[in-house]
Amino acid sequence: MIDTQDMKTKCGFVALIGAPNAGKSTLVNKIVGTKVSIVTHKVQTTRSLIRGIALKGDDQVIFVDTPGIFAPKRRLDRAMVNTAWGGAKDADLVAVLVDARKGVTEQVERILEGVNDIKMPKVLILNKIDLVKRDSLLALAAKVNEIAGFDQTFMVSALNGDHTDDILDYFSDQMPKGPWLYPEDMISDLPMRQLAAEITREKVFLRLHEELPYASTVETEKWEQKPDGSVRIEQVIYVERDSQKMIVLGKNGRSIKAISMAAREELSELVEAKVHLFLFVKVRERWVDDPERYREMGLEFPI
Ligand SMILES: Nc1nc2c(ncn2[C@@H]2O[C@H](COP(=O)(O)OP(=O)(O)O)[C@@H](O)[C@H]2O)c(=O)[nH]1
Ligand SMILES: [Mg+2]
Numbered sequence: 194m195i196d197t198q199d200m201k202t203k204c205g206f207v208a209l210i211g212a213p214n215a216g217k218s219t220l221v222n223k224i225v226g227t228k229v230s231i232v233t234h235k236v237q238t239t240r241s242l243i244r245g246i247a248l249k250g251d252d253q254v255i256f257v258d259t260p261g262i263f264a265p266k267r268r269l270d271r272a273m274v275n276t277a278w279g280g281a282k283d284a285d286l287v288a289v290l291v292d293a294r295k296g297v298t299e300q301v302e303r304i305l306e307g308v309n310d311i312k313m314p315k316v317l318i319l320n321k322i323d324l325v326k327r328d329s330l331l332a333l334a335a336k337v338n339e340i341a342g343f344d345q346t347f348m349v350s351a352l353n354g355d356h357t358d359d360i361l362d363y364f365s366d367q368m369p370k371g372p373w374l375y376p377e378d379m380i381s382d383l384p385m386r387q388l389a390a391e392i393t394r395e396k397v398f399l400r401l402h403e404e405l406p407y408a409s410t411v412e413t414e415k416w417e418q419k420p421d422g423s424v425r426i427e428q429v430i431y432v433e434r435d436s437q438k439m440i441v442l443g444k445n446g447r448s449i450k451a452i453s454m455a456a457r458e459e460l461s462e463l464v465e466a467k468v469h470l471f472l473f474v475k476v477r478e479r480w481v482d483d484p485e486r487y488r489e490m491g492l493e494f495p496i
Contacts, residue, residue, distance in 0.1 A: 197370045203252040205368035208281040209318075210308075211290035212300045213237050213261030216320040220290065220351035221245040221258040224361050229381035229388075230258045231395035235406060237261060238398055240273055241491035242280045243391075244382045246375050249365035253373040257284060262304050269407075269481050272492040278307065279493075286314045286367055288360075289341070293319040293348070296333055297340070305341040314367065317343040318360065323350040385464070386413040387491070392463065393428055393456040393472070397441070400452050405440060408433045410480060412489050414473075423467035426460065430472060431480045441474045449474065 209217045213236035222228045225245035231238055243258040259280040260273035281287045289308055291301055308315060317337055319330060334346045345363060349356040381388065390411040398406040415427035430452075432438050442449050449472055457470040480486045484494040 197372075200370045200372065201251050202371065202373055203365065203368040204255070204371045204373050205285035206255045206257055206283065207286045207288055207364050208257045208259060208284035209288050209290055210259050210262060210277055210281050210304065212292065212295075212298065212304060213263055215261070215290040215292045216351040217261070217290050218243070218258050220318070220320065220349070220357065220360075221256045223351050223354050223357050224256060225380050227380050229383065231391050231398075233395060233398040235398050236263075237270075237273065237407065238395070240269075240276075242276055246380050246382070247361055247365075248377065249361050252365035252368055253375065254361065254364045254368060255374065262307070263300055264303075267481060268495060269487075269492075271495045272487060275495055276492055281308075281311055284313065285369060286316065286364065287311055288316050288318050288364075289343070290318045290320050291333075291337060293321050293330060293333060294324040297336055301337075302340065305337065308341045315341070315343050316345040316347065316363070317341075319346065319348045320351050322348050322355065323353055386416055387489075388463065389413050389416070389426055389460055390428060392459050393430070393452065393470075396452045396455045396459075397430060399455075400448055401440065405432070405437055408437055408481075409441070410486055410490065412486075419469075423469060424460075424464050425469045425471070427471045427473070430474045431477045431486065432474065433476070433478055433480065435476055438474050438476050 211217055218230035218232045218239050221230050224247050229245040230243040239258055239260045245256045247254045257280045259277035262274055262277050265271040265274045330348050347360055390413045394411040397409055410431050411428055413428050417425040453470055453472050457468050460468045487494040
């Protein structure tokens with residue numbers, strides 16, 4: 194056994210939970226300082242647990258970005274919500290993010306009731322303070338704390354970074370003593386192939402509307418380093434129906450070209466090299482009921 198009591202370093206997990214769109218992924222990206230989790234204005238963008246790793250002095254704080262918690266309907270929804278609560282139960286500290294502009298919605302209320310059953314330390318983060326008046330924040334903080342008791346309340350804007358440093362200070366202080374779990378230069382535990390698939394999935398979310406983002410998933414099939422330093426990446430966008438494939442492709446391939454260009458640009462930044470991106474669209478009728486697709490996404494397959 195290693196005696197951690199005399200250790201100078203601390204290391205632990207902070208799970209971020211909240212309703213879809215509260216700003217969880219934005220906050221992780223802001224604190225980590227790099228985009229490790231994709232963000233869109235649409236709900237249910239994040240599907241699995243994404244870990245973003247931040248350093249503060251001698252301490253390592255591993256943020257676990259979770260899918261939003263909502264009333265699940267489909268199997269994929271259930272997998273995401275289970276994953277979010279599971280992430281909370283494995284953490285050293287749970288942070289509940291609430292969109293300050295939306296306040297205590299029915300969805301938030303249900304989450305807060307669930308949070309009451311969690312035994313570890315809990316903090317409340319009221320996010321998007323750039324969108325609300327200051328005086329309404331105190332009332333909201335009081336109201337939320339009546340439903341679930343929190344050890345601390347923070348008020349931040351994940352978007353512009355207001356007070357996000359305070360969060361990191363507090364969390365690093367609260368982490369248990371112990372050795373770092375990840376190397377110093379690591380910012381996410383997501384494998385490159387999966388991160389690359391997430392980037393393309395973000396572009397699909399941004400480009401397409403209605404049910405399409407939710408009917409699609411992206412997987413990286415091939416990743417090849419070329420002798421000239423460039424990278425060839427092949428990815429498949431899975432959809433459920435032929436009609437959806439037509440929409441993803443778009444008239445004269447316009448949509449898929451736009452998705453591809455946007456993804457390629459960001460992938461080049463990520464790998465710091467020229468990227469040749471090849472996107473294929475495949476119809477897989479019941480991918481949402483296929484355990485293999487869930488494994489690829491890092492989700493447990495709910496029976
Ligand atoms: N104005 C404002 N918008 C924010 C803030 N944080 C996140 N957002 C926006 O809220 C939306 C959802 O953010 P996201 O991080 O994907 O939420 P998640 O579903 O909780 O992960 C995106 O359009 C973000 O740009 C904030 O502090 N202020
Ligand atoms: Mg998210």
